Amino acid sequence: MSFISLLWVLLLGSLLGLELIGKVPPTLHTPLMSGANAISGITMLAALTLIVKAEGNIPLLIIGSVSLGFALFNVVGGFFVTDRMLAMFSRKPSNKK
Amino acid sequence: MNLPVIIKFVIDLLAVLLLALGIKGLSKVKSARDANRLAAFAMSLSVVGLLSYYLGTSGIAIQSWIWIIIGSIIGSLFGAILAKKVPMTSMPETVALFNGCGGMSSLLVALGVAIFPISNSVENLDFFKSLINEVSISVSIFVGAITFTGSIVAMAKLQGWLSTPGWTQSKVRHFVNIVFAVASLIAFFDLINGNTSSIWLLVIVSSLLGIGVTLPIGGADMPVVISLLNSYSGIAAAAAGFVVDSQLLIVAGAMVGAAGLILTQVMCKGMNRSLVSVLFGGSLSAQSTASSGSGEYTNITSCSVEECALTLEAANKVIIVPGYGLAVAQAQHTLREVTKKLEQNGIEVVYAIHPVAGRMPGHMNVLLAEADVPYEQLKEMDVVNPDFPATDVVLVLGANDVVNPQAKNDSSSPLYGMPVLDVQEARTVFVIKRGMSAGYSGIKNDLFDLPNTSMVFGDAKKVLNDLIGELKDLGVGEK
Numbered sequence: 001m002s003f004i005s006l007l008w009v010l011l012l013g014s015l016l017g018l019e020l021i022g023k024v025p026p027t028l029h030t031p032l033m034s035g036a037n038a039i040s041g042i043t044m045l046a047a048l049t050l051i052v053k054a055e056g057n058i059p060l061l062i063i064g065s066v067s068l069g070f071a072l073f074n075v076v077g078g079f080f081v082t083d084r085m086l087a088m089f090s091r092k093p094s095n096k097k
Numbered sequence: 098m099n100l101p102v103i104i105k106f107v108i109d110l111l112a113v114l115l116l117a118l119g120i121k122g123l124s125k126v127k128s129a130r131d132a133n134r135l136a137a138f139a140m141s142l143s144v145v146g147l148l149s150y151y152l153g154t155s156g157i158a159i160q161s162w163i164w165i166i167i168g169s170i171i172g173s174l175f176g177a178i179l180a181k182k183v184p185m186t187s188m189p190e191t192v193a194l195f196n197g198c199g200g201m202s203s204l205l206v207a208l209g210v211a212i213f214p215i216s217n218s219v220e221n222l223d224f225f226k227s228l229i230n231e232v233s234i235s236v237s238i239f240v241g242a243i244t245f246t247g248s249i250v251a252m253a254k255l256q257g258w259l260s261t262p263g264w265t266q267s268k269v270r271h272f273v274n275i276v277f278a279v280a281s282l283i284a285f286f287d288l289i290n291g292n293t294s295s296i297w298l299l300v301i302v303s304s305l306l307g308i309g310v311t312l313p314i315g316g317a318d319m320p321v322v323i324s325l326l327n328s329y330s331g332i333a334a335a336a337a338g339f340v341v342d343s344q345l346l347i348v349a350g351a352m353v354g355a356a357g358l359i360l361t362q363v364m365c366k367g368m369n370r371s372l373v374s375v376l377f378g379g380s381l382s383a384q385s386t387a388s389s390g391s392g393e394y395t396n397i398t399s400c401s402v403e404e405c406a407l408t409l410e411a412a413n414k415v416i417i418v419p420g421y422g423l424a425v426a427q428a429q430h431t432l433r434e435v436t437k438k439l440e441q442n443g444i445e446v447v448y449a450i451h452p453v454a455g456r457m458p459g460h461m462n463v464l465l466a467e468a469d470v471p472y473e474q475l476k477e478m479d480v481v482n483p484d485f486p487a488t489d490v491v492l493v494l495g496a497n498d499v500v501n502p503q504a505k506n507d508s509s510s511p512l513y514g515m516p517v518l519d520v521q522e523a524r525t526v527f528v529i530k531r532g533m534s535a536g537y538s539g540i541k542n543d544l545f546d547l548p549n550t551s552m553v554f555g556d557a558k559k560v561l562n563d564l565i566g567e568l569k570d571l572g573v574g575e576k
Contacts (some may be wrong), residue, residue, distance in 0.1 A: 011351075020121050035132075070173060
């Protein structure tokens, strides 16, 4: 992958992000922030790459593993907490009856 | 292209698509929960894609598996436990903590690659490629460190573990931060020049910069900062994507970075603050007590819970204005009991939600939803404002600046121009508040002086509990 095409990827990804959440009701700002935050834990892929390519280098394996732990803490916690918040919204209609 | 490459390509593409759909779906109430699960699924898919790619090409050593499993289990376990246990009122600091850890992860990856260059990627690099490598490592470390320390400071401040030190409100802080910024720039160029040891300088000064920038910011502006740091963690992820050459990481990181920026902008607008003044203006309350003398209240009417209950009983339409004080007192459930009683008596109850009510946009909706308030009763500011003149009673619970008429009437007020709820238009306004202290802005609230406003002093939860008792005595809601 050449650097230039990676820059294109970066540019298009940013534009996509700007476009995606143009109109959000204020109700959803906190869950959205929390959900987006969970997605930013995608660095777990980088951590995985590091571990796989470490080739028995113990310090590197440890750094990768710690990094993976931090990332997954972010991802798993983020998605769960977002789900908890959103579960409260979706419960409403059934309760009204 | 061989098979594993193609498979990974297809999976990555699918993951990006699903992530985008997930973010999109999160912006609508109906689809939000499914969208969140979709995004979670996309993330798992991306892991499967990556692992199957390495299994199909270089293979994954047993040793690597062990470390993968250790890291995953510990991280996921702590994340899941915290997510289940944390009370809804401390959502902002929880997001800050998660966010900081994401930044830390990007930092560690870059650090690992910098100290132990990954085999078969560094030896045969031309000059240009290795330059890019150094730059992306530096950016990843710089942004990752700021995200981490900034988020941790934000969390500590929201939790009340850390107060705003006096010196950070003086001009000294700008000087200190500039020194940190210049030092990180020096470390950055030194690193690119091939001096690997300056990486530690970069880690240290960018960490300090994260602390130095976040520490002076007052509690009121913290949500904006968390949102901004959330955006940073996306940028850090994208930078890490350059380090390990992963398009998926770059796309996802950039999406989160951009989305975070938009959200930050929205929050600033709701609070009538510019991003620049949030970041460099210091704590708002410290400023305004010094400059725009807060003025004295001349016409405060205080009343008892009993009077409040009597007025409520006679009302046809009641609007509740919940604010930060309600969140702090964790009184959302008690409030729900009060409104249930009123509804049983045939009184129309709605909740007026200011865009920045609570501690984060949307935070109040989450809290009220937790207390089983029907979604239809939550009205946004623009929808509810025309209703105030036809309203008998407004209950203001721990909200202050968002109901200050100064924002509309007094062009010299620092609040002027901020969108507010026109509660003073209602027949009677009850303000439930602990004392006469000012809100975030530190500005006198003209509402309290108006003849149709009565203050009920006390902790929101206690007052609401007393109110339930009084309403019971009046026979409200017991048909």
